[in-house]
Amino acid sequence: MAKSSTVFFCNSCGYESAKWLGRCPSCGEWNSFVEEKITKQSNSSKISSKPAEPVSLKSVEQINISRISSGFGEVDRVLGGGFVNGSLTLLGGEPGIGKSTLILQICDKYKADGVVLYVSGEESAEQIKIRADRLGINNDNIMFLGETDINNIENSIEKLNPKLVVIDSIQTMYSDEITSAPGSVSQVREITARIMKMCKQKAITTVIIGHVTKDGTIAGPRVLEHMVDTVLYIEGERYFSYRILRGVKNRFGSTNEIGMFEMQNEGMVEINNPSSVLLTERESNPAGSVIVASLEGTRTILVELQALTSTTVFGMPRRMANGIDYNRVTLLIAVLEKIAGVNLGNQDVYMNIVGGIKINEPALDLGIILAAASSYKNISIAPDVAVIGEVGLTGEVRSVNMIDKRLKEVEKMGFKTCIIPESNKKLLKEKFKLDIIGCRDIIDAMKHLRLK
Numbered sequence: 265m266a267k268s269s270t271v272f273f274c275n276s277c278g279y280e281s282a283k284w285l286g287r288c289p290s291c292g293e294w295n296s297f298v299e300e301k302i303t304k305q306s307n308s309s310k311i312s313s314k315p316a317e318p319v320s321l322k323s324v325e326q327i328n329i330s331r332i333s334s335g336f337g338e339v340d341r342v343l344g345g346g347f348v349n350g351s352l353t354l355l356g357g358e359p360g361i362g363k364s365t366l367i368l369q370i371c372d373k374y375k376a377d378g379v380v381l382y383v384s385g386e387e388s389a390e391q392i393k394i395r396a397d398r399l400g401i402n403n404d405n406i407m408f409l410g411e412t413d414i415n416n417i418e419n420s421i422e423k424l425n426p427k428l429v430v431i432d433s434i435q436t437m438y439s440d441e442i443t444s445a446p447g448s449v450s451q452v453r454e455i456t457a458r459i460m461k462m463c464k465q466k467a468i469t470t471v472i473i474g475h476v477t478k479d480g481t482i483a484g485p486r487v488l489e490h491m492v493d494t495v496l497y498i499e500g501e502r503y504f505s506y507r508i509l510r511g512v513k514n515r516f517g518s519t520n521e522i523g524m525f526e527m528q529n530e531g532m533v534e535i536n537n538p539s540s541v542l543l544t545e546r547e548s549n550p551a552g553s554v555i556v557a558s559l560e561g562t563r564t565i566l567v568e569l570q571a572l573t574s575t576t577v578f579g580m581p582r583r584m585a586n587g588i589d590y591n592r593v594t595l596l597i598a599v600l601e602k603i604a605g606v607n608l609g610n611q612d613v614y615m616n617i618v619g620g621i622k623i624n625e626p627a628l629d630l631g632i633i634l635a636a637a638s639s640y641k642n643i644s645i646a647p648d649v650a651v652i653g654e655v656g657l658t659g660e661v662r663s664v665n666m667i668d669k670r671l672k673e674v675e676k677m678g679f680k681t682c683i684i685p686e687s688n689k690k691l692l693k694e695k696f697k698l699d700i701i702g703c704r705d706i707i708d709a710m711k712h713l714r715l716k
Contacts, residue, residue, distance in 0.1 A: 270299060270300070271299075271300060272284050272285070272297045272298065272299055272300070273297065273298055273300055273448075273449035273450065274288040274290065274291065274293065274296045274297055274449075275293075275296045275297075275298055275449060276288065276291050276293040276296045277290050277291040277293070278449055278453065279291070281297065284297050284299070285297055298448065298449065300444040300448055300449065300450050329348055329349075329516060330348070330349045331343075331344075331345045331346035331347060331348055331349070332346050332347050332349060332374070332375055332376045332427075332469065333346045333347075333374075333375040334346060334347060334370050334373065334374060334375075335369075335370060335372070335373020335374060335375060336369070336370065336373065336523070336532075336534060337534060337536070338509065338523030338524060338525060338534045338535070338536075339366075339370065339509065339523055341521050341522075341523050341563075342496065342509050342510070342511045342514075342521045342522065342523045343494065343511070343514070343516070343517060344514060344516055344517020344518060344521070345517065346375075347428075347469045348469070348493070348516045349467050349469060350463055350464055350466075350467035350468060350469060351463075351469055351470070351493045351494060351515075351516065352459065352460050352463055352464075352470050352472070352491075352492045352493050352494075353469075353470070353471045353472070353492065353493065353494040353495075353496060354434075354471075354472055354473075354474055354488065354489065354492040354494065354495045354496070355367065355471055355472070355473050355474070355496050355497075355498070356473075356474045356475075356495070356496070356497050356498070357497055357498035357499070358498075359475075361498045361499075361500060361507065362498055362507055362525075362527055362532055363432075363473050363498055364387075364395070364432060364473070365395065365399065365527075365531050365532055366498065366509075366525070366531075366532045367430055367432070367471060367473065368382070368392070368395060368396060368399060368401065368531075369399060369401070369531050369532055370471075371401075371403070371406050371428065371430060372396075372399075372401040372403050372406065374427070374428050376427040376428065376469075377427070378405070378425075378426060378427035378428075379405055379407055379424050379425070379426040379427065380403075380405055380406050380407065380426055380427065380428045380429075380430070381407050381409060381420065381421065381424055381426040381428070381429045381430070382406060382407065382408050382409070382430045382432070383409045383410075383411060383417055383420075383429065383430060383431050383432065384408070384409070384410055384432045385410075385411065385412040385432070385433065385436030385437055385446075386432060386433060386436055387410075387432075388410055389408050389410055392408055398529070398530075398531075399530060399531040400530060407424060407426070412436050412437055412438055412446065413437075413438065413439075413440070414437055414438065414439045414455050414458055414459075415439070415440065417431075417437070418458070418462060421462060421466075421468070425466070425468075426468060427468065427469065428468070428469050428470075428471070429459075429463065429468055429469070429470045429471070430470075430471050430472075430473070431459065431470065431471070431472040431473065432472075432473045433472070433473040433474060433475055434452060434455060434456060434472045434473065434474050434488070435447040435452065435474065435475050437451070437455045438451050438455070439451065439454050439455060439458070441454070442454055452488055453488070453491075456472070456488055456491050456492070457491065459472065460491060460492070472492070474488065489512075489513060492513075493513075493514075493515045493516065494511065494513060494514045494515065494516070495511070495512040495513040495514075496509060496510070496511055496512070497509075497510050497512055498510075499621075499622060500620055500621070501620040503620075504619065504620030505526050505527050505528070506524065506525070506526055506527075506535070506541075506619050506620055506621060507524070507525045507526070507527055507532065508522050508523070508524055508525075508621055508622075509522065509523040509524075509525065510522050518561060518562075520560070520561035520562070521560070521561035521562065521563070522560045522561060522563065524538045526541070538563075538565045539564070539565055539566035539567075539673060539677055540677070541619075542565070542566065542567055542568065542618060542619045542621075543555070543566060543568060543677070545618075546568055546618075546647070549644045549645075549646070549647045550644060551638050551639050551641075551642045551643055551644045551645075552570055552571040552572055552573070552635050552636075552638050552639030553568060553569070553570050553571075553635065553638070553644075553645065554568075554569050554631050554634050554635045554638065554645050554649070554651050555567070555568055555569070555631075555649070555650045555651065555679070556568075556569050556627070556628050556630075556631035556650070556651055556652065557627070557650055557651075557652050557670040557671075557673060557674055557682075558623050558625050558627060558628060559625060559627065559664075559665070559666055559669070559670060560623075560625075562669075564669055564670050564672070564673035565623075565673075566650065566673060566674065566677055567617050567618065567619065567621065567623065568617070568618040568619075569588075569615070569616075569617055569618075569628065569631045569632065569635050570615070570616045570617075570618060570635065571613065571614065571615055571616075571632070571635035571636045571638070571639045572613070572614040572639055573608065573611045573612065573613050573614075573636060573639045573640045574611065574612050575610060575611060575612075576610055576611060576612045581608070581609065581610060581611055581612050581613070582612040582613075582614075583597065583612075583613050584612075584613075584614045584615070585614075585615045585616075586614075586615065586616040586617065587615075587616060587617030587620070587621060587622045587623060588615050588617060588622075588623065588624070588628065588632070589624050592624075592629070592632075593613070593615050593632060595657075596629055596632050596633050596636075596655060597613055597636060599633065599655060599657060599659055599706070600633050600636055600637060600706070602659075603658070603659030603705070603706060603707065604633075604637065604659070604706055604707060604710060604716065606636075606637055606640055606641075608636070608640065611640065613636060615632060615635070615636075626654040626662075626664070627652050627653065627654055627664040627670075629653060629654045629655035630651050630652065630653035630654070630655055630661055630683070630706070630709060631651045631652075631653075633655060633706050633709075634651055634706075634709060634710065634713060634715065637710055637715045637716075638713070638715060641715055643713075643714060643715055645713055646681070646713075648678070648679050648680040648681060649679065649680070649681045649682070649683065649713070650674045650679045650681070650682045650683070651682070651683050651709075652664060652667070652670055652682065652683070652684045652685075652688075653683070653684060653685045653703070653709070654685070655706060658705075659705045659706045659707065660704065660705050661685045661686070661703050661704060661705055661706065661708075661709065662685060662687070663685045663687040663688045663691075664684075664685065664688065667684060667688040667691075667692065668692065668693055668694050671684075671692075671694075671696050671698060671700070672694075672696075674698060675696055675697060675698050679698065680698065680699060681698065681699040681700075681701065682698050682699070682700055682701070683701045683703055683709055683712060683713075684700060684701070684702060684703075685702065685703065685704075686702035686703060686704045686708075687702075688702070689701075689702030690702070
Protein backbone atom coordinates (compact mmCIF):
# COMPACT_ATOMS: atom_id res chain seq x y z
CA MET A 265 0.00 0.00 0.00
CA ALA A 266 1.12 3.56 -0.61
CA LYS A 267 2.01 5.49 2.53
CA SER A 268 1.51 9.25 2.78
CA SER A 269 3.45 11.60 5.01
CA THR A 270 3.87 15.32 5.53
CA VAL A 271 7.22 17.00 4.89
CA PHE A 272 8.43 20.57 4.57
CA PHE A 273 10.30 21.86 1.49
CA CYS A 274 12.34 25.04 1.05
CA ASN A 275 10.94 27.06 -1.85
CA SER A 276 14.37 28.45 -2.71
CA CYS A 277 16.64 25.40 -2.83
CA GLY A 278 14.34 22.37 -2.35
CA TYR A 279 15.81 21.35 1.03
CA GLU A 280 13.60 18.76 2.76
CA SER A 281 12.83 18.75 6.48
CA ALA A 282 10.58 16.71 8.75
CA LYS A 283 9.45 19.88 10.57
CA TRP A 284 8.98 23.56 9.82
CA LEU A 285 12.09 25.73 10.14
CA GLY A 286 12.26 29.52 10.22
CA ARG A 287 15.59 29.61 8.37
CA CYS A 288 16.74 27.13 5.75
CA PRO A 289 20.03 25.47 6.83
CA SER A 290 20.98 24.91 3.18
CA CYS A 291 20.53 28.30 1.49
CA GLY A 292 19.92 30.58 4.49
CA GLU A 293 16.53 31.92 3.32
CA TRP A 294 13.99 32.96 5.95
CA ASN A 295 10.35 31.77 5.97
CA SER A 296 10.80 29.72 2.82
CA PHE A 297 9.45 26.35 4.07
CA VAL A 298 6.08 25.09 2.84
CA GLU A 299 4.17 22.02 4.00
CA GLU A 300 3.37 19.31 1.46
CA LYS A 301 2.02 15.78 1.51
CA ILE A 302 3.97 13.12 -0.36
CA THR A 303 3.07 9.52 -1.16
CA LYS A 304 5.69 6.81 -0.92
CA GLN A 305 5.30 3.40 -2.49
CA SER A 306 5.83 0.36 -0.31
CA ASN A 307 8.90 -1.81 -0.85
CA SER A 308 6.83 -4.62 -2.30
CA SER A 309 5.66 -2.42 -5.19
CA LYS A 310 9.12 -1.25 -6.17
CA ILE A 311 10.52 -2.71 -9.36
CA SER A 312 14.14 -3.78 -9.08
CA SER A 313 16.40 -2.68 -11.91
CA LYS A 314 19.81 -3.92 -12.95
CA PRO A 315 22.50 -1.72 -11.42
CA ALA A 316 24.95 0.07 -13.69
CA GLU A 317 28.52 -1.23 -13.83
CA PRO A 318 31.50 1.15 -13.57
CA VAL A 319 33.52 1.53 -16.78
CA SER A 320 36.88 3.06 -17.56
CA LEU A 321 36.53 6.69 -18.61
CA LYS A 322 39.38 6.20 -21.10
CA SER A 323 37.46 3.46 -22.91
CA VAL A 324 34.35 5.61 -23.45
CA GLU A 325 34.07 6.69 -27.09
CA GLN A 326 33.43 10.35 -27.74
CA ILE A 327 30.34 11.17 -29.77
CA ASN A 328 29.70 14.20 -31.94
CA ILE A 329 26.98 16.47 -30.58
CA SER A 330 24.36 17.14 -33.23
CA ARG A 331 22.89 20.64 -33.14
CA ILE A 332 19.80 22.04 -34.80
CA SER A 333 19.49 25.73 -35.61
CA SER A 334 16.74 27.68 -33.87
CA GLY A 335 16.36 29.94 -36.91
CA PHE A 336 17.82 32.89 -34.95
CA GLY A 337 21.52 33.57 -35.16
CA GLU A 338 21.43 35.36 -31.80
CA VAL A 339 19.79 32.37 -30.08
CA ASP A 340 22.28 29.98 -31.69
CA ARG A 341 25.14 32.17 -30.45
CA VAL A 342 23.93 31.90 -26.84
CA LEU A 343 23.32 28.15 -27.12
CA GLY A 344 26.77 27.56 -28.62
CA GLY A 345 25.62 26.76 -32.16
CA GLY A 346 21.99 25.70 -31.80
CA PHE A 347 19.81 23.33 -29.80
CA VAL A 348 21.45 20.02 -28.95
CA ASN A 349 19.26 17.12 -30.00
CA GLY A 350 17.52 15.74 -26.90
CA SER A 351 18.47 18.64 -24.64
CA LEU A 352 16.27 20.26 -22.00
CA THR A 353 16.31 24.08 -21.91
CA LEU A 354 14.74 26.35 -19.28
CA LEU A 355 13.72 29.85 -20.41
CA GLY A 356 12.96 32.48 -17.78
CA GLY A 357 12.14 36.16 -17.65
CA GLU A 358 9.81 38.72 -16.12
CA PRO A 359 6.13 38.83 -17.16
CA GLY A 360 5.65 40.65 -20.46
CA ILE A 361 9.35 40.53 -21.37
CA GLY A 362 8.72 38.42 -24.51
CA LYS A 363 9.23 34.76 -23.54
CA SER A 364 6.15 33.40 -25.30
CA THR A 365 6.74 35.65 -28.32
CA LEU A 366 10.31 34.46 -28.80
CA ILE A 367 9.51 30.79 -28.28
CA LEU A 368 6.62 30.91 -30.76
CA GLN A 369 8.95 32.45 -33.36
CA ILE A 370 11.48 29.69 -32.66
CA CYS A 371 8.73 27.09 -33.22
CA ASP A 372 8.09 28.66 -36.64
CA LYS A 373 11.76 28.85 -37.69
CA TYR A 374 13.03 25.62 -36.14
CA LYS A 375 15.20 23.91 -38.74
CA ALA A 376 14.38 20.27 -37.95
CA ASP A 377 12.00 18.41 -40.26
CA GLY A 378 9.06 17.29 -38.18
CA VAL A 379 6.25 18.36 -35.90
CA VAL A 380 6.62 21.01 -33.21
CA LEU A 381 4.35 20.58 -30.16
CA TYR A 382 3.41 23.69 -28.17
CA VAL A 383 1.90 22.77 -24.79
CA SER A 384 0.29 25.61 -22.86
CA GLY A 385 -1.35 25.50 -19.46
CA GLU A 386 -1.98 29.24 -19.33
CA GLU A 387 -3.40 30.26 -22.72
CA SER A 388 -6.02 28.79 -25.03
CA ALA A 389 -5.56 27.87 -28.66
CA GLU A 390 -7.43 31.04 -29.69
CA GLN A 391 -5.01 33.23 -27.72
CA ILE A 392 -1.97 31.54 -29.25
CA LYS A 393 -3.55 31.89 -32.70
CA ILE A 394 -4.00 35.66 -32.20
CA ARG A 395 -0.32 35.99 -31.30
CA ALA A 396 0.71 33.81 -34.26
CA ASP A 397 -1.30 35.97 -36.68
CA ARG A 398 0.28 39.12 -35.27
CA LEU A 399 3.73 37.61 -35.77
CA GLY A 400 2.89 36.43 -39.29
CA ILE A 401 3.26 32.74 -38.43
CA ASN A 402 1.41 30.27 -40.68
CA ASN A 403 3.10 26.92 -40.18
CA ASP A 404 1.32 23.57 -40.57
CA ASN A 405 3.99 21.79 -38.48
CA ILE A 406 3.09 23.62 -35.26
CA MET A 407 0.67 21.59 -33.14
CA PHE A 408 -1.03 23.09 -30.06
CA LEU A 409 -2.07 21.25 -26.90
CA GLY A 410 -3.91 23.01 -24.08
CA GLU A 411 -3.22 20.63 -21.21
CA THR A 412 -1.84 20.65 -17.67
CA ASP A 413 -1.91 16.91 -16.82
CA ILE A 414 1.52 15.42 -17.42
CA ASN A 415 0.03 11.99 -18.23
CA ASN A 416 -1.99 13.41 -21.13
CA ILE A 417 1.03 15.40 -22.31
CA GLU A 418 3.17 12.26 -22.36
CA ASN A 419 0.51 10.39 -24.36
CA SER A 420 0.39 13.19 -26.95
CA ILE A 421 4.17 13.18 -27.26
CA GLU A 422 4.08 9.39 -27.79
CA LYS A 423 1.55 9.76 -30.65
CA LEU A 424 3.09 12.77 -32.43
CA ASN A 425 6.80 12.04 -31.83
CA PRO A 426 7.68 15.74 -32.31
CA LYS A 427 11.13 17.19 -32.93
CA LEU A 428 10.58 20.08 -30.52
CA VAL A 429 8.35 20.32 -27.43
CA VAL A 430 7.55 23.59 -25.63
CA ILE A 431 6.06 23.57 -22.11
CA ASP A 432 4.48 26.92 -21.18
CA SER A 433 4.81 27.03 -18.23
CA ILE A 434 6.26 24.43 -15.88
CA GLN A 435 4.45 25.93 -12.85
CA THR A 436 1.02 25.10 -14.34
CA MET A 437 1.69 21.39 -14.92
CA TYR A 438 0.71 18.72 -12.38
CA SER A 439 0.74 14.98 -11.75
CA ASP A 440 -2.13 13.01 -10.14
CA GLU A 441 0.41 10.94 -8.23
CA ILE A 442 1.28 13.95 -6.05
CA THR A 443 -1.42 15.52 -3.90
CA SER A 444 0.16 18.99 -3.65
CA ALA A 445 -1.01 21.92 -5.79
CA PRO A 446 0.50 22.75 -9.22
CA GLY A 447 3.56 24.96 -8.92
CA SER A 448 4.63 23.50 -5.57
CA VAL A 449 8.12 22.21 -4.95
CA SER A 450 7.28 18.52 -5.28
CA GLN A 451 5.10 19.05 -8.38
CA VAL A 452 7.72 21.11 -10.24
CA ARG A 453 10.44 18.63 -9.37
CA GLU A 454 8.38 15.60 -10.41
CA ILE A 455 7.12 17.15 -13.68
CA THR A 456 10.62 18.26 -14.69
CA ALA A 457 12.04 14.81 -13.95
CA ARG A 458 9.41 13.09 -16.11
CA ILE A 459 9.85 15.54 -18.99
CA MET A 460 13.62 15.14 -18.81
CA LYS A 461 13.35 11.33 -18.85
CA MET A 462 11.09 11.36 -21.92
CA CYS A 463 13.12 13.87 -23.93
CA LYS A 464 16.35 12.01 -23.22
CA GLN A 465 14.95 8.60 -24.13
CA LYS A 466 13.34 9.78 -27.38
CA ALA A 467 15.98 12.44 -28.25
CA ILE A 468 13.34 15.20 -28.31
CA THR A 469 14.53 18.77 -27.87
CA THR A 470 12.43 20.36 -25.12
CA VAL A 471 12.06 23.96 -23.95
CA ILE A 472 10.23 24.72 -20.70
CA ILE A 473 9.23 28.24 -19.69
CA GLY A 474 9.51 29.20 -16.03
CA HIS A 475 7.94 32.06 -14.10
CA VAL A 476 10.23 34.53 -12.38
CA THR A 477 9.87 35.73 -8.79
CA LYS A 478 10.19 39.36 -7.64
CA ASP A 479 13.87 38.66 -6.95
CA GLY A 480 14.43 37.85 -10.63
CA THR A 481 14.97 34.10 -10.17
CA ILE A 482 13.02 31.15 -11.55
CA ALA A 483 10.01 30.44 -9.32
CA GLY A 484 10.14 27.10 -7.57
CA PRO A 485 13.04 25.11 -6.15
CA ARG A 486 16.61 25.83 -7.21
CA VAL A 487 16.89 22.14 -8.07
CA LEU A 488 14.89 22.92 -11.23
CA GLU A 489 17.87 24.80 -12.68
CA HIS A 490 20.20 21.95 -11.68
CA MET A 491 18.14 19.33 -13.55
CA VAL A 492 18.02 21.02 -16.97
CA ASP A 493 20.88 21.24 -19.48
CA THR A 494 20.60 24.94 -20.31
CA VAL A 495 19.16 27.94 -18.47
CA LEU A 496 18.39 31.09 -20.47
CA TYR A 497 17.13 34.44 -19.17
CA ILE A 498 15.56 37.27 -21.14
CA GLU A 499 16.63 40.59 -19.62
CA GLY A 500 15.54 44.15 -20.26
CA GLU A 501 13.15 46.80 -19.07
CA ARG A 502 9.51 46.38 -20.06
CA TYR A 503 9.35 49.98 -21.26
CA PHE A 504 12.48 49.68 -23.44
CA SER A 505 12.39 47.87 -26.75
CA TYR A 506 15.76 46.10 -26.37
CA ARG A 507 16.03 42.59 -24.93
CA ILE A 508 19.11 40.57 -23.99
CA LEU A 509 19.09 36.76 -24.05
CA ARG A 510 21.71 35.56 -21.58
CA GLY A 511 22.88 32.02 -20.88
CA VAL A 512 23.16 31.34 -17.14
CA LYS A 513 23.95 27.64 -17.49
CA ASN A 514 24.96 25.63 -20.54
CA ARG A 515 26.29 22.08 -20.46
CA PHE A 516 27.09 22.21 -24.16
CA GLY A 517 28.72 25.63 -24.51
CA SER A 518 29.84 28.87 -22.91
CA THR A 519 27.71 30.82 -20.44
CA ASN A 520 29.30 34.17 -21.32
CA GLU A 521 27.55 34.77 -24.63
CA ILE A 522 24.56 37.08 -25.06
CA GLY A 523 22.06 37.63 -27.86
CA MET A 524 20.37 40.97 -28.46
CA PHE A 525 16.85 41.58 -29.81
CA GLU A 526 14.46 44.45 -30.30
CA MET A 527 10.78 43.98 -29.55
CA GLN A 528 8.75 45.24 -32.49
CA ASN A 529 5.21 44.74 -33.79
CA GLU A 530 6.31 41.70 -35.77
CA GLY A 531 7.96 40.13 -32.70
CA MET A 532 11.56 39.76 -31.67
CA VAL A 533 13.98 41.13 -34.28
CA GLU A 534 17.68 40.27 -34.10
CA ILE A 535 20.26 43.01 -33.60
CA ASN A 536 23.47 41.92 -35.29
CA ASN A 537 25.41 45.09 -34.44
CA PRO A 538 24.33 46.27 -30.95
CA SER A 539 26.92 49.06 -30.81
CA SER A 540 25.45 50.93 -33.77
CA VAL A 541 21.93 50.67 -32.33
CA LEU A 542 22.89 51.85 -28.84
CA LEU A 543 24.79 54.88 -30.19
CA THR A 544 22.34 56.07 -32.86
CA GLU A 545 20.76 58.84 -30.77
CA ARG A 546 24.04 60.26 -29.50
CA GLU A 547 24.15 63.40 -31.63
CA SER A 548 25.12 66.16 -29.21
CA ASN A 549 28.09 66.13 -26.84
CA PRO A 550 26.81 67.00 -23.35
CA ALA A 551 28.93 66.97 -20.22
CA GLY A 552 28.75 63.70 -18.29
CA SER A 553 28.53 61.40 -21.33
CA VAL A 554 31.24 58.91 -22.33
CA ILE A 555 31.46 55.81 -24.52
CA VAL A 556 32.72 52.59 -22.91
CA ALA A 557 33.68 49.32 -24.64
CA SER A 558 32.19 46.38 -22.74
CA LEU A 559 32.75 42.70 -23.46
CA GLU A 560 29.92 40.17 -23.16
CA GLY A 561 31.32 36.74 -23.90
CA THR A 562 33.11 37.12 -27.25
CA ARG A 563 31.03 40.13 -28.32
CA THR A 564 32.15 43.73 -27.82
CA ILE A 565 29.39 46.26 -27.16
CA LEU A 566 29.90 50.01 -27.12
CA VAL A 567 27.51 51.65 -24.66
CA GLU A 568 26.91 55.24 -23.68
CA LEU A 569 27.43 55.87 -19.98
CA GLN A 570 25.79 59.01 -18.60
CA ALA A 571 26.38 60.76 -15.26
CA LEU A 572 24.58 63.67 -13.65
CA THR A 573 25.77 65.54 -10.57
CA SER A 574 23.69 68.23 -8.86
CA THR A 575 23.85 69.99 -5.52
CA THR A 576 21.81 68.06 -2.98
CA VAL A 577 18.91 69.62 -1.11
CA PHE A 578 19.02 66.95 1.60
CA GLY A 579 21.44 66.40 4.44
CA MET A 580 22.84 63.26 2.84
CA PRO A 581 23.59 63.17 -0.93
CA ARG A 582 21.83 60.55 -3.06
CA ARG A 583 23.55 57.93 -5.21
CA MET A 584 21.51 56.18 -7.91
CA ALA A 585 22.58 53.71 -10.59
CA ASN A 586 20.58 52.26 -13.50
CA GLY A 587 22.14 49.34 -15.36
CA ILE A 588 25.28 49.39 -13.17
CA ASP A 589 26.04 47.89 -9.77
CA TYR A 590 25.10 50.48 -7.15
CA ASN A 591 27.83 49.45 -4.70
CA ARG A 592 30.46 49.72 -7.42
CA VAL A 593 29.34 53.25 -8.25
CA THR A 594 29.54 54.42 -4.64
CA LEU A 595 33.00 52.87 -4.31
CA LEU A 596 34.31 54.62 -7.43
CA ILE A 597 32.86 57.96 -6.32
CA ALA A 598 34.84 57.58 -3.09
CA VAL A 599 38.00 56.90 -5.16
CA LEU A 600 37.31 60.00 -7.26
CA GLU A 601 36.95 62.15 -4.13
CA LYS A 602 40.01 60.74 -2.35
CA ILE A 603 42.53 60.44 -5.21
CA ALA A 604 41.47 63.21 -7.62
CA GLY A 605 40.19 65.68 -5.03
CA VAL A 606 36.76 66.06 -6.67
CA ASN A 607 34.44 67.05 -3.83
CA LEU A 608 31.15 65.23 -4.34
CA GLY A 609 30.17 65.24 -0.67
CA ASN A 610 27.36 67.74 -1.32
CA GLN A 611 26.40 66.38 -4.75
CA ASP A 612 23.70 63.94 -5.78
CA VAL A 613 25.18 61.52 -8.34
CA TYR A 614 23.04 59.64 -10.88
CA MET A 615 24.45 57.01 -13.28
CA ASN A 616 22.71 55.43 -16.26
CA ILE A 617 23.52 53.12 -19.17
CA VAL A 618 21.51 54.19 -22.21
CA GLY A 619 19.23 51.56 -23.75
CA GLY A 620 18.00 49.86 -20.58
CA ILE A 621 20.69 47.15 -20.57
CA LYS A 622 22.64 45.98 -17.52
CA ILE A 623 26.42 45.58 -17.47
CA ASN A 624 28.53 44.52 -14.48
CA GLU A 625 31.94 44.35 -16.12
CA PRO A 626 34.89 46.02 -14.30
CA ALA A 627 36.04 47.63 -17.58
CA LEU A 628 33.34 50.28 -17.04
CA ASP A 629 35.12 51.65 -13.95
CA LEU A 630 37.19 54.29 -15.72
CA GLY A 631 34.15 55.45 -17.69
CA ILE A 632 32.14 55.88 -14.47
CA ILE A 633 34.85 58.04 -12.93
CA LEU A 634 35.38 60.19 -16.02
CA ALA A 635 31.63 60.67 -16.61
CA ALA A 636 31.13 61.81 -13.00
CA ALA A 637 34.08 64.21 -13.23
CA SER A 638 32.85 65.55 -16.59
CA SER A 639 29.38 66.29 -15.21
CA TYR A 640 30.72 67.89 -12.02
CA LYS A 641 33.14 70.20 -13.86
CA ASN A 642 30.66 70.73 -16.73
CA ILE A 643 33.36 69.88 -19.28
CA SER A 644 32.35 67.72 -22.25
CA ILE A 645 34.36 64.69 -23.35
CA ALA A 646 35.06 64.66 -27.10
CA PRO A 647 32.45 62.53 -28.96
CA ASP A 648 35.16 60.53 -30.79
CA VAL A 649 36.77 59.27 -27.53
CA ALA A 650 36.15 55.82 -26.01
CA VAL A 651 37.29 54.66 -22.58
CA ILE A 652 38.33 51.23 -21.27
CA GLY A 653 39.79 50.33 -17.87
CA GLU A 654 39.31 48.88 -14.40
CA VAL A 655 40.05 51.14 -11.43
CA GLY A 656 41.52 50.04 -8.10
CA LEU A 657 40.95 51.57 -4.67
CA THR A 658 44.21 53.53 -4.86
CA GLY A 659 43.23 55.11 -8.18
CA GLU A 660 45.38 52.93 -10.44
CA VAL A 661 43.97 51.88 -13.82
CA ARG A 662 44.28 48.12 -14.16
CA SER A 663 44.41 46.03 -17.31
CA VAL A 664 41.35 44.34 -18.84
CA ASN A 665 41.10 41.17 -20.90
CA MET A 666 40.82 40.92 -24.70
CA ILE A 667 41.88 44.52 -25.30
CA ASP A 668 42.58 43.91 -29.02
CA LYS A 669 38.99 42.76 -29.61
CA ARG A 670 37.63 45.84 -27.86
CA LEU A 671 39.85 48.19 -29.85
CA LYS A 672 38.73 46.60 -33.13
CA GLU A 673 35.11 47.44 -32.33
CA VAL A 674 36.04 50.97 -31.26
CA GLU A 675 37.91 51.51 -34.53
CA LYS A 676 35.11 49.93 -36.54
CA MET A 677 32.55 52.38 -35.10
CA GLY A 678 34.62 55.37 -36.26
CA PHE A 679 36.17 56.59 -32.99
CA LYS A 680 39.50 58.40 -33.21
CA THR A 681 40.89 58.12 -29.67
CA CYS A 682 40.74 55.43 -27.01
CA ILE A 683 42.01 55.68 -23.43
CA ILE A 684 43.18 52.31 -22.08
CA PRO A 685 45.37 51.06 -19.20
CA GLU A 686 49.12 51.55 -19.70
CA SER A 687 49.77 47.86 -19.03
CA ASN A 688 47.41 46.90 -21.87
CA LYS A 689 49.04 49.35 -24.28
CA LYS A 690 52.46 47.71 -23.80
CA LEU A 691 51.08 44.29 -24.72
CA LEU A 692 49.09 45.20 -27.84
CA LYS A 693 49.56 42.57 -30.55
CA GLU A 694 48.07 44.46 -33.49
CA LYS A 695 48.35 47.94 -34.94
CA PHE A 696 45.39 50.27 -34.99
CA LYS A 697 44.62 53.56 -36.69
CA LEU A 698 43.31 54.82 -33.36
CA ASP A 699 45.16 57.29 -31.18
CA ILE A 700 45.66 54.96 -28.22
CA ILE A 701 46.44 56.69 -24.93
CA GLY A 702 47.74 54.65 -22.02
CA CYS A 703 47.17 55.86 -18.45
CA ARG A 704 48.55 54.58 -15.15
CA ASP A 705 45.92 56.12 -12.87
CA ILE A 706 42.77 58.21 -12.97
CA ILE A 707 44.80 61.43 -12.71
CA ASP A 708 46.50 60.66 -16.05
CA ALA A 709 43.16 59.93 -17.69
CA MET A 710 41.60 63.14 -16.39
CA LYS A 711 44.56 65.22 -17.58
CA HIS A 712 44.26 63.80 -21.12
CA LEU A 713 40.60 64.87 -21.18
CA ARG A 714 41.34 68.22 -19.52
CA LEU A 715 39.26 67.31 -16.49
CA LYS A 716 42.12 67.95 -14.10
